[in-house]
Amino acid sequence: MTPKKNTIIKIAAIFIACAVLLACKSDFDNPVGDDSSYSNGDADFSNYVAIGDSLTAGYADAALYQSGQENSFPAIMAKQFATVGGSEFKQPLVNDNLGGLLFAGRENTDYANRLILNAETQSPEPIEGTPTTEVLNLLSVPVNNMGVPGAKSFHLGIDGYGDPAGLASGTANPYFVRFASSTSSSMISDAISQSPSFFTLWIGNNDVLSYATSGGVGLNQSGNLDPSTYGYYDITDPNVFASVYSELVSAITSAPNVKGVLIGLPNVSSIPFFTTVPFNAVPLNQETADALNAAYATYNGGLQQVLSGNPDELALRTISFSAGQNAVVITDEDLSDLSSYGLPSIRQATENDFLVLTTSGKIGTLADANNPNSVWGLGTPLEDSDVLIASEISAIATATSAFNSTIKAIADANSNLAFVNIDTYMQQMASTSGISYGTGAIHATYATGGGFSLDGVHLTARGYAVVANATIDEINTSFNANIPGVNPGDYTTIFIK
Amino acid sequence: MKKIIAITQIITVIIAICIAPTVFAGGYRVSLQGQQAQGMAHAGTAMSDSSEVVYFNPAGMSFLNSDMQVTGGLTLIDAVTKFQNENTNTSEQTDNPIGTPVSLYATKKYDDNLSYGLGIYTPYGNAVEWEQDWAGSHLVNDIELKAIYIQPTISYKINDKYSIGFGPTYVLGSVEFNRNLSTSLSDANGNRSNVTLNADNIGAWGYNVGFLAKPIDKLSIGVGYRSKVVLKARGENADFENLPGTMQSAYADTTFDANLVLPAELSLGFAYKLTPKTTLAFDFNRTFWNAYTNLDVQFDNAAGTSLNPRNYEVSNIYRVGLQHVINEKFTVRGGMYVDKSPIQSGYFTPETARNDSLGLTAGASYQMSRNLGIDLSFLYLTFDEFEGSYDYYDQSGKLVSFGGSYITSVYTLGLGFNYTF
Numbered sequence: 001m002t003p004k005k006n007t008i009i010k011i012a013a014i015f016i017a018c019a020v021l022l023a024c025k026s027d028f029d030n031p032v033g034d035d036s037s038y039s040n041g042d043a044d045f046s047n048y049v050a051i052g053d054s055l056t057a058g059y060a061d062a063a064l065y066q067s068g069q070e071n072s073f074p075a076i077m078a079k080q081f082a083t084v085g086g087s088e089f090k091q092p093l094v095n096d097n098l099g100g101l102l103f104a105g106r107e108n109t110d111y112a113n114r115l116i117l118n119a120e121t122q123s124p125e126p127i128e129g130t131p132t133t134e135v136l137n138l139l140s141v142p143v144n145n146m147g148v149p150g151a152k153s154f155h156l157g158i159d160g161y162g163d164p165a166g167l168a169s170g171t172a173n174p175y176f177v178r179f180a181s182s183t184s185s186s187m188i189s190d191a192i193s194q195s196p197s198f199f200t201l202w203i204g205n206n207d208v209l210s211y212a213t214s215g216g217v218g219l220n221q222s223g224n225l226d227p228s229t230y231g232y233y234d235i236t237d238p239n240v241f242a243s244v245y246s247e248l249v250s251a252i253t254s255a256p257n258v259k260g261v262l263i264g265l266p267n268v269s270s271i272p273f274f275t276t277v278p279f280n281a282v283p284l285n286q287e288t289a290d291a292l293n294a295a296y297a298t299y300n301g302g303l304q305q306v307l308s309g310n311p312d313e314l315a316l317r318t319i320s321f322s323a324g325q326n327a328v329v330i331t332d333e334d335l336s337d338l339s340s341y342g343l344p345s346i347r348q349a350t351e352n353d354f355l356v357l358t359t360s361g362k363i364g365t366l367a368d369a370n371n372p373n374s375v376w377g378l379g380t381p382l383e384d385s386d387v388l389i390a391s392e393i394s395a396i397a398t399a400t401s402a403f404n405s406t407i408k409a410i411a412d413a414n415s416n417l418a419f420v421n422i423d424t425y426m427q428q429m430a431s432t433s434g435i436s437y438g439t440g441a442i443h444a445t446y447a448t449g450g451g452f453s454l455d456g457v458h459l460t461a462r463g464y465a466v467v468a469n470a471t472i473d474e475i476n477t478s479f480n481a482n483i484p485g486v487n488p489g490d491y492t493t494i495f496i497k
Numbered sequence: 498m499k500k501i502i503a504i505t506q507i508i509t510v511i512i513a514i515c516i517a518p519t520v521f522a523g524g525y526r527v528s529l530q531g532q533q534a535q536g537m538a539h540a541g542t543a544m545s546d547s548s549e550v551v552y553f554n555p556a557g558m559s560f561l562n563s564d565m566q567v568t569g570g571l572t573l574i575d576a577v578t579k580f581q582n583e584n585t586n587t588s589e590q591t592d593n594p595i596g597t598p599v600s601l602y603a604t605k606k607y608d609d610n611l612s613y614g615l616g617i618y619t620p621y622g623n624a625v626e627w628e629q630d631w632a633g634s635h636l637v638n639d640i641e642l643k644a645i646y647i648q649p650t651i652s653y654k655i656n657d658k659y660s661i662g663f664g665p666t667y668v669l670g671s672v673e674f675n676r677n678l679s680t681s682l683s684d685a686n687g688n689r690s691n692v693t694l695n696a697d698n699i700g701a702w703g704y705n706v707g708f709l710a711k712p713i714d715k716l717s718i719g720v721g722y723r724s725k726v727v728l729k730a731r732g733e734n735a736d737f738e739n740l741p742g743t744m745q746s747a748y749a750d751t752t753f754d755a756n757l758v759l760p761a762e763l764s765l766g767f768a769y770k771l772t773p774k775t776t777l778a779f780d781f782n783r784t785f786w787n788a789y790t791n792l793d794v795q796f797d798n799a800a801g802t803s804l805n806p807r808n809y810e811v812s813n814i815y816r817v818g819l820q821h822v823i824n825e826k827f828t829v830r831g832g833m834y835v836d837k838s839p840i841q842s843g844y845f846t847p848e849t850a851r852n853d854s855l856g857l858t859a860g861a862s863y864q865m866s867r868n869l870g871i872d873l874s875f876l877y878l879t880f881d882e883f884e885g886s887y888d889y890y891d892q893s894g895k896l897v898s899f900g901g902s903y904i905t906s907v908y909t910l911g912l913g914f915n916y917t918f
Contacts, residue, residue, distance in 0.1 A: 027579065027904065028579065028581060028882050028902060028904055029882065030583070031579075031581065031588065032581045032582070032583055032586050032587065032588045037583070038586075067687055080586060083586055097686060097687065116685045116741075118743055119741060119743035119744055120743045127685055440680065440892065440895065440897045450681070462681075484583070484584060484585055484586035485584065485585060486585050486586075486587075487582065487584075487585040487587065487632065489632075489680055489897075490585070490587070490632050492681055492683060492687060493681045495683060495684070495685045495686075495687060495741075496682070496683075496684070496685065496741035496743065496744065497685050497741055497742055497743050
């Protein structure tokens with residue numbers, strides 16, 4: 001019996017040895033999630049608060065909806081911060097993936113559901129469904145993501161910007177109403193009361209973009225130092241911006257050892273809302289061109305008489321159609337006012353004009369359903385709100401540049417602050433090569449490029465991943481940290497009906 | 498005392514092997530075709546002491562001692578592949594079902610020279626399950642491949658030293674494969690659009706041929722060749738899920754055509770009796786994976802043809818095994834093998850994301866009675882972690898790469914029986 005027993009023991013020993021000794025080999029030498037390879041550097045991510053507007057909130061497809069919030073750039077970064085001492089990142093999540101808001105139970109067309117792309121019509125439309133996010137259901141907890149869609153720089157310091165009583169008059173913002181700590185608090189006071197150890201501030205987009213997306217119907221308030229007199233679609237005065245921005249940053253960084261990243265503003269020339277609709281894409285046959293030329297003969301003839309001393313404006317304003325692709329007719333309030341001669345301020349668009357995205361559904365349709373000659377862009381000139389003309393584009397560029405200089409100067413002056421020049425990333429996204437992420441590239445092209453959501457202004461989850469990576473890169477550089485980026489390819493783009 | 502030292506030595510050797518640089522391979526080849534051979538590194542081409550020869554070398558049937566023998570077994574495979582990308586702090590691991598390849602062999606002598614037999618075995622298979630919608634979901638969410646080989650066999654002993662054997666194989670293959678349609682497409686609610694391919698019981702024919710020589714008493718030399726088998730799926734089910742509403746008519750559930758290659762394998766083996774009780778066996782397998790050039794799938798809807806280049810290379814496996822008969826009741830076996838990956842750089846897909854491997858085996862047989870024996874086998878297959886990518890995923894005419902670090906480990910535990918009449 002003894003030899004047999006020994007043999008059994010021997011065989012069992014070999015098997016156990018194989019199982020136990022080899023089991024240890026089945027993992028990576030440096031498994032991710034083992035935090036030793038990452039480092040927080042000089043920064044403390046234990047309480048990260050993100051302050052900003054729609055781009056901080058994760059707004060996309062013309063709405064704030066749950067999966068957009070979950071993929072907001074601060075939420076993406078907070079996940080990566082978790083490897084270097086970050087803690088839970090609370091967001092004021094809306095109630096659904098539709099994104100529309102209810103005000104005391106009522107829907108509001110200004111806060112409609114998110115857009116999805118109808119593959120048949122090739123155009124965006126709001127997703128069907130009844131929104132369930134009631135603005136007046138106030139969240140009572142402080143949130144780390146303090147992105148408030150629609151907020152401008154000077155809104156952040158306004159007390160009562162989250163007071164439900166101010167909704168009707170427009171002094172309050174429904175997105176801030178949802179999570180303001182009290183009816184009298186301001187965004188910045190709520191941020192400071194959370195004692196952030198780290199923050200991002202991306203504000204100022206709406207100080208110029210609201211003007212741009214409205215086709216420049218607002219005013220350039222350069223020189224007006226009283227923001228309380230501004231309309232929503234106006235451009236903020238650069239001095240107002242500088243003083244407000246500097247106060248905001250001083251307030252947040254007044255506590256010791258708070259570090260943060262200030263994010264600059266993109267230029268409109270890289271945003272598909274302004275670059276998608278071509279100025280000259282109206283196809284005409286000879287017959288239609290002739291008829292349109294005849295219709296504008298009186299206008300052209302009038303110009304000949306009145307502008308004989310100004311050949312440049314005469315050439316710019318003379319309207320001429322031919323068979324093939326034609327430029328649309330637009331309203332240009334910068335032209336000499338010839339209304340006393342019965343001549344409207346109109347001309348054909350040039351490559352220097354930006355037609356806004358919403359004109360894609362307007363050009364070619366009838367302005368007056370009973371008048372077949374009233375086609376928008378042909379018989380009926382497009383309106384001021386449909387197009388950014390050269391002077392408007394210039395005002396936008398000047399303001400953007402001034403705001404960016406301010407932001408960068410404030411960041412440069414404080415070693416606890418880093419600056420992300422987001423415009424370089426946006427320009428790269430708008431370039432032919434796009435932003436490469438290893439498994440593909442992100443482009444700014446509307447609907448197909450992957451970077452911009454269907455509203456043409458806000459980013460997709462994938463686009464927000466690019467912002468998160470850019471910011472993490474800057475944190476790594478400025479604060480000696482080693483925080484992993486994300487693969488933008490893992491994030492969603494647009495949604496198709 | 499002496500025995501304890503021996504065990505210590507064995508453990509030392511095992512540790513040394515563990516530390517040595519290693520890396521599995523073999524695409525979707527699963528070398529688990531006989532419990533006795535598994536114990537000795539699956540080196541069976543020149544062995545002729547069990548009806549497992551039906552698979553390993555049909556010519557070996559002529560040299561079996563018993564008039565009739567039946568061998569069968571079941572192996573449990575526990576395989577895990579881990580993926581990670583250090584740059585993005587992402588990690589995934591497979592949640593594979595336990596694989597259960599089976600084998601059953603029977604041999605019978607017709608007369609002194611002619612033997613016949615039957616084999617049922619599963620040399621190819623794959624079961625990989627990643628988390629749905631993981632980072633590589635455009636390549637694979639999950640796959641399950643099964644191929645059952647049924648092989649009637651005859652062998653003829655030319656004289657005392659040489660024999661030949663042959664068997665046609667009928668193969669029944671099934672595959673189920675799910676992947677997302679692109680890296681981003683989803684329905685309006687964000688559910689990722691995906692397709693499931695399902696093909697059951699595709700029949701195909703092949704053959705297994707072998708030659709065995711015993712030039713001297715102590716030495717056997719075997720040569721075997723198993724032919725390529727092509728499973729041709731025609732008009733099988735393709736189920737499209739979570740398409741955006743406006744695309745559902747173009748991407749309605751449909752049928753697909755695809756060819757799956759089970760490549761040919763050439764084997765050369767030597768078995769040498771060191772002592773009357775101890776046999777040393779070497780096997781060299783050359784698998785003609787170069788036949789696996791692509792896994793193109795032709796859909797009968799707007800999805801059209803999905804091109805999936807694989808471009809595997811011919812690969813070799815080197816095996817060495819040892820069998821020692823302790824007494825009339827106990828036989829023990831051990832072995833190791835090196836399996837070179839057939840996958841070229843840039844073609845590592847997550848359904849077979851495996852590199853070169855080192856296999857360590859152990860086995861034992863216990864003779865319960867004069868007729869019945871039980872066989873036990875253990876295999877640990879170890880792979881080094883490696884950086885690999887698949888660079889040929891075509892998204893809208895653009896090649897998109899997916900990769901990271903992979904590491905795989907496989908354990909198998911096998912139990913079988915042999916019965917001699």
